[in-house]
Amino acid sequence: MTHCPESTTPTLTSRHVSLQDVIGLLEGATSATVLCHVQPDADTIGSGLALGIVLERKGIPVQVSFATPDRLPVSMSGLPGRHLLVPAEDVAESVDLLVTVDCGSAGRLGALASRLGGARRSLVIDHHRSNTRYGMFDLIDDSAEATTAVLARLFDLWNVEIDADLAHCLYAGLVTDTGSFRWVQPGTHTLAERLLGTGIDGAAIARTLLDTHPFGWLPMLGAVLSSAVLVPEAAQGRGLVHAAIRCTDSAGLGSEEVESVVDIVRTTSEAEVAAVFKESAPGSWSVSLRSKETVDVAAVAERLGGGGHRFAAGYTVSGPVESAICALRETLG
Ligand SMILES: [Mn+2]
Numbered sequence: 001m002t003h004c005p006e007s008t009t010p011t012l013t014s015r016h017v018s019l020q021d022v023i024g025l026l027e028g029a030t031s032a033t034v035l036c037h038v039q040p041d042a043d044t045i046g047s048g049l050a051l052g053i054v055l056e057r058k059g060i061p062v063q064v065s066f067a068t069p070d071r072l073p074v075s076m077s078g079l080p081g082r083h084l085l086v087p088a089e090d091v092a093e094s095v096d097l098l099v100t101v102d103c104g105s106a107g108r109l110g111a112l113a114s115r116l117g118g119a120r121r122s123l124v125i126d127h128h129r130s131n132t133r134y135g136m137f138d139l140i141d142d143s144a145e146a147t148t149a150v151l152a153r154l155f156d157l158w159n160v161e162i163d164a165d166l167a168h169c170l171y172a173g174l175v176t177d178t179g180s181f182r183w184v185q186p187g188t189h190t191l192a193e194r195l196l197g198t199g200i201d202g203a204a205i206a207r208t209l210l211d212t213h214p215f216g217w218l219p220m221l222g223a224v225l226s227s228a229v230l231v232p233e234a235a236q237g238r239g240l241v242h243a244a245i246r247c248t249d250s251a252g253l254g255s256e257e258v259e260s261v262v263d264i265v266r267t268t269s270e271a272e273v274a275a276v277f278k279e280s281a282p283g284s285w286s287v288s289l290r291s292k293e294t295v296d297v298a299a300v301a302e303r304l305g306g307g308g309h310r311f312a313a314g315y316t317v318s319g320p321v322e323s324a325i326c327a328l329r330e331t332l333g
Contacts, residue, residue, distance in 0.1 A: 014124060014138040022139050023158045025123055029060050029097035033119070034084075036066040037103040038110040039255060039286070042076055042209050043173035044102035047125070047147040049081030050169035051101060054160050056084060065091045067110025075209050075256045079172060080165035094118040100135065102147035102173075104128035104307045125150060130298050130307030142309075145188050148173030152191055167198040168205065175206050179263070183311070217257045220249050224261055230270055235295055235332040238272035241265055242328075244321050247279045259288070266290040273297065275328055277321050285324055289313045295332070303331050 017025070026032075032055050036044035048064045055062040064084040072085065091112060098119035104126060106113040116122055116134070124135035127150055129142040144150045148170040155162055162170065174192060178184055181192070196202050224245050234240035243265050250258050258278050266274035274290045287304075289297040290312055297313040304327065306315025317324045 014133040014135045017123075017137045017139060019139065019154050019157045021137070022123065022125070022154060025097060025121065025137060026055065026060075026099075026158075027058070029055070031092070031096045032060050032062040033091055033095045033098045033115060034062060034064045035091075035098065035100045035103065035109055035112050035115065036064070037100075037108040038066060038068045040066045040073065040076070041102075041259070042079075042176040043146045043148055045072065045076050045079060046169040046171075046173035047101035047151055049079050049084065050148065050151055050155075050166050051099060051125075052084040053081040053166060053169070054155065054158075056081075063091055063095075065112060067112045069255070073255050075212060075254075076172070078208060080168050088112055091115055092118075094120075096120050098122045098135075099125060101125050101151075102127070104130050105132045106134040125154075127309075128307060129309060130302055130313070132307075143185075145183065145185065146173040146177035148177075149188075149191060152195075162195070162198065164198040164200050167195040168200045171195045171200060171202060171205055172209060175202070176209055180206060180210060213257050213260065214253065216253055217260070220245070220253055220257060221261065221264070223249050225264065228265060228268075230268065231329065232270060234271075234329050235273050238294060239268075239270050240273045240275065240329065240332060241268040241271035242275040242277065242325060244277040244285075245279060247282060250278075262288040262290055266292075273300075273332060275325075277324060279321075280316075283320070284316070284318050285321060286316050287314055287324065287328070289315075300328075300331050304328070 034048045034051050036048040052062050052064040063086045065086050065088050067088045122135040124138040126140045127144040127147050131140045141150050152170050224243050228243040231240045262276040265276055272292055273295050276288045278286045280286050291297045296310050298308045298310050301308050301313035301315045304315040308314055
């Protein structure tokens with residue numbers, strides 16, 4: 001998803017580097033900025049804070065930040081390392097090494113994309129297949145379940161001991177990006193087992209991040225779900241289900257409440273593709289796409305100016321939601 005104009009995107013083609021090269025870059029840094037994507041989720045924040053903790057322990061001055069919103073989502077406020085977070089406007093203009101985590105394009109840095117130009121070196125650590133390789137160096141593993149899983153491998157090779165604080169941050173990304181261990185692969189549970197072995201409370205972390213909402217979430221869900229639409233003929237007959245969350249529906253609620261809706265909508269058995277249109281400001285929509293087996297929603301989102309993963313992607317669009325739905329249906333074919 002892109003939330004901001006791309007005009008600040010530098011025209012760089014990054015060089016893919018190995019885990020060992022990344023260790024060299026990090027070890028050699030005299031100062032570091034770690035940036036997470038806008039409208040942060042637990043994978044980008046867990047990654048940013050874990051990397052921040054490690055750099056701080058190595059004596060490297062480090063700031064961690066994200067452009068918007070101006071406060072950390074409530075569900076992530078208990079993550080270790082949050083003392084490293086600084087408001088976006090306080091992020092140093094120039095730095096020795098800038099690292100972005102879980103951020104598929106410069107646009108996803110929002111206003112902080114401007115800091116790429118002030119960095120002596122920049123490194124992109126990510127797992128989005130659609131990553132636009134906007135840094136000088138990149139470590140992009142699109143086979144990884146989460147960016148925190150990439151960091152776990154980096155820490156192992158770096159001989160960084162994953163203690164309970166680091167494990168908490170890494171588990172936060174792993175449990176959320178795998179949809180509570182639905183989208184897993186060989187090795188996912190091995191990593192989870194290692195992290196849990198540090199003594200962290202996996203149940204409490206998952207409950208805090210995924211299963212905690214204010215009461216106002218229930219009437220919002222009622223209104224939004226009751227207006228969902230099924231279009232069986234869309235996506236070459238595979239089916240599309242869509243729903244819209246207007247500003248008036250989500251007033252007073254947090255991003256966790258808004259982001260939760262697609263996980264219910266996507267369960268519709270008659271639809272291969274699910275789309276939730278989230279109104280961020282009147283007439284501005286952030287769109288979450290999900291698919292199950294046959295439709296590559298990353299490709300769909302890329303054609304609409306966004307990006308993501310094969311089965312989970314997004315983009316932004318402005319104007320009436322009806323036109324946005326039409327454009328999506330055309331793109332789906
Ligand atoms: Mn991620």
